[in-house]
Amino acid sequence: MSQNVESIRCAERESHLKTYTEFELFELGSWLSKPVPTVIKYTEGLKNKTSSTIRILDLGCGVGRNAIAIAKTLKGYNVNIECIDLLDFAIEKLLLNANKFSVEDKIIGAVSSIEEYDIKPNQYDMIVAVSTLEHVASKELFVRVLENIKSGLTHNGIACLVINSEVTEKDKATGKPMAPQFEVNYKTEELFDVLDKAFGDCDLLEKRVVEQKYQIPRGELVSDLKTSVVTCVFKKQ
Ligand SMILES: C[S@@+](CC[C@H](N)C(=O)[O-])C[C@H]1O[C@@H](n2cnc3c(N)ncnc32)[C@H](O)[C@@H]1O
Structure with a gap:
């Protein structure tokens, strides 16, 4: 792993x-207050599935903001x-929340990096990855994932994907630029190209970018973070 x-x-x-x-x-x-509405929208669609078990994978699930909401839905x-x-x-905490x-x-639940997790072919009715794929270790691994x-x-x-792009961070106190704490930080258009290439033979159900600003703790500092959040939903043919 690089430094x-x-x-x-x-x-x-x-x-x-x-x-x-x-x-x-x-x-x-x-x-953590609410799940991502797009995830819940496509979860609703799974109610029409005829398979005996609906199988879902949540990559970088955190404490279950989306996974627990999917299970409740x-x-x-x-x-x-x-x-x-x-x-x-x-x-x-995910498992505690599942009980709660x-x-x-x-x-x-499993502790694993996304890049090392063995995603078996033809298994899942839905794969969710919200604000996490930008944390795989390199662009090469991002494409492989x-x-x-x-x-x-x-x-x-x-595939329901929400990915931060073109992230910038500044020290809130001084306004000084800080290195964005994202392993993969695509320009938005470049990210669309990479997604198009990977999912080119799938149906594109949703594609949008929303500009967001928020503050995030960075050690002793607070960072003013700006991001272009890309949402893409694909259906495999
Ligand atoms: C911003 S949180 C989002 C959590 C969840 N997807 C949600 O929407 O509430 C990002 C999560 O991805 C996890 N994460 C970051 N890099 C990861 C990686 N390479 N493999 C697996 N999980 C990762 C973090 O530990 C964190 O819980």
């Missing part, structure tokens, strides 16, 4: 530890949601 990736992961671990410790899932006050259905995250304390919201029969996601989908399977 840069190592130091980003260290900073990310600290900032996630703070958020996952200070805020409860689905409580107001942080980004599919209450009464036979569903298996595999959730992976790099951080042990995220998976621990009575969906523990639907959630499987996209290929694995596509291959992991069943026929008509859905």
